[in-house]
Structures are given as structure tokens and as C-alpha cells.
Amino acid sequence: MLLEAKGIIKTFGSFRAVDEADLTLQEHELIGLIGPNGAGKSTFFNCLAGDALPDGGSIRFRDREITRMAPHDRARLGLARTFQVPIVFDGMTVRENVMVGAFLRRPHRHAAAAKADEVLAFTGLAEQADQPVTTLGTPGRKRLEIARALASEPTVLLLDEALAGLTSAEVETAIALVRRIHESGITLIVVEHIMEVIHRLTQRVIVFQQGRVLAEGSPADVTADPRVIEAYLGRRAGRHRP
Numbered sequence: 001m002l003l004e005a006k007g008i009i010k011t012f013g014s015f016r017a018v019d020e021a022d023l024t025l026q027e028h029e030l031i032g033l034i035g036p037n038g039a040g041k042s043t044f045f046n047c048l049a050g051d052a053l054p055d056g057g058s059i060r061f062r063d064r065e066i067t068r069m070a071p072h073d074r075a076r077l078g079l080a081r082t083f084q085v086p087i088v089f090d091g092m093t094v095r096e097n098v099m100v101g102a103f104l105r106r107p108h109r110h111a112a113a114a115k116a117d118e119v120l121a122f123t124g125l126a127e128q129a130d131q132p133v134t135t136l137g138t139p140g141r142k143r144l145e146i147a148r149a150l151a152s153e154p155t156v157l158l159l160d161e162a163l164a165g166l167t168s169a170e171v172e173t174a175i176a177l178v179r180r181i182h183e184s185g186i187t188l189i190v191v192e193h194i195m196e197v198i199h200r201l202t203q204r205v206i207v208f209q210q211g212r213v214l215a216e217g218s219p220a221d222v223t224a225d226p227r228v229i230e231a232y233l234g235r236r237a238g239r240h241r242p
């Protein structure tokens with residue numbers, strides 16, 4: 001097992017955003033994490049990556065207990081993530097933004113810049129390398145977020161809505177990029193709203209609802225599961241009932 005989370009709880013006040021959620025991830029998998037807005041997907045990612053400390057449960061990565069380990073120490077072990085809202089360091093170029101990730105394993109500036117350029121070429125951002133990062137639009141920022149994570153040379157990459165806000169043509173480019181990342185040997189968990197993307201990219205899906213794992217299985221199985229349909233459509237269907 002590459003990554004294993006058991007009974008993860010994360011509370012905000014008296015509210016359980018993540019409520020005893022489990023996850024297992026085998027090396028070289030590419031799995032989906034789906035669920036309605038507010039289901040706790042990003043909070044769960046925060047717990048896995050160390051950006052939030054869970055109030056219960058345990059996380060193991062490559063047979064090491066990492067439940068309370070700092071994010072940069074998890075990154076050093078090979079666990080990287082992107083944020084749903086891309087992080088952009090203003091006043092720096094696109095390359096320098098990616099170097100922030102590269103510095104994790106390459107403390108020398110030249111080596112970090114070389115790694116950044118390699119990743120910028122891989123993610124299709126090479127031509128923007130010297131531009132101020134603020135010139136990037138949404139698709140560029142989404143790719144930059146992925147590039148910065150890749151520059152840390154992860155074993156596992158957690159993508160939080162990396163395709164959100166893209167046009168259908170941009171989504172195609174992004175799907176191709178995720179596939180190439182997977183083919184390069186990186187294990188992925190993708191949070192994604194577009195079911196077609198989940199169907200095309202993943203072999204296994206975990207469905208969250210109200211902080212809990214509601215269902216798990218192949219994309220075809222979970223989307224046919226009445227509980228999953230209810231979780232997505234229940235309230236809206238209710239409103240439209242006469």
C-alpha cells in the first residue's frame with residue numbers, strides 16, 4: 001500500500017467536514033475522488049497533504065505514519081498536491097513560481113531552474129517561462145499549479161479540481177497532461193466534477209458525501225449507484241417535484 005488513510009475526522013467547531021473517511025491507494029493507480037460541493041474532498045486532501053491536522057484517524061505513506069507530519073516533510077517523502085484555487089506568487093516569473101517546488105530537492109538555484117524548465121516544457125508552459133506570473137489566465141494558472149507540484153518530484157500527486165474553469169478544448173489538453181503524468185510513473189488522486197473526465201481517466205472512484213465515503217468502485221458502477229445519484233440530484237430533484 002502506497003497511501004492509506006483510516007477513520008479520518010476533521011472538525012470545524014462542532015461540524016465534521018470529514019467524518020471517519022478511509023482511503024487506500026496502490027502504487028501506479030489513478031483514482032477519482034468525487035462528491036457534491038461541500039462533501040469534504042478538499043478538507044480530506046488537506047489532511048492527506050498535511051495542510052490540516054485531522055482530529056482523528058491515521059495516515060500512512062509508504063508504511064510510515066505521517067498523520068501529524070508537516071506538509072514539507074510529506075512533500076520530501078514524495079506526497080505533493082495542488083490547490084483548488086491556484087497559488088500564485090506575484091512579482092515573480094512563471095519559472096520562479098515553479099522553482100518554489102523545485103527547491104525542495106534542488107537547493108541550488110541553477111539546478112532548481114533547470115528542473116523548473118523541464119517541468120514547464122512537460123506542462124506546455126515553456127513559452128511563458130520568463131513572463132510575470134500575473135500574465136497567466138485560468139488555464140495557465142491551473143497548469144502552473146501542476147507544474148510546481150511536479151517540480152517537487154512526487155511519487156503521489158493529489159489534484160484538487162485541476163480542470164475546473166477550463167473550456168472543453170482546454171479540458172482535452174489537461175486530460176492529456178494528467179495521462180502523461182500517470183504514464184511517467186506518478187500515482188494520482190484526482191478530485192474532479194466532470195463525470196466524463198472521471199470515466200476517461202480513472203479505473204476506481206471514491207464518492208464522498210457529508211465527509212463520509214458513500215460509495216467506491218469503477219466509474220460505471222458508482223454512477224449507476226442509486227445512492228450516488230441521490231447524493232448528486234436528491235435535493236434538486238426534490239425541488240422540482242410538484
Ligand SMILES: Nc1ncnc2c1ncn2[C@@H]1O[C@H](COP(=O)(O)OP(=O)(O)O)[C@@H](O)[C@H]1O
Pocket residue numbers: 012017035036037038039040041042043044
Ligand atoms: N476552514 C474551514 N472552516 C470552517 N468550515 C470549513 C473550512 N473548510 C471547509 N469548511 C467546510 O467543510 C465542508 C467541506 O468543505 P470542502 O472540503 O471544501 O468540500 P469540497 O472540497 O468537497 O467541496 C464545507 O461545508 C465547508 O464549508
Ligand SMILES: [Mg+2]
Pocket residue numbers: 041042043084
Ligand atoms: Mg473542494
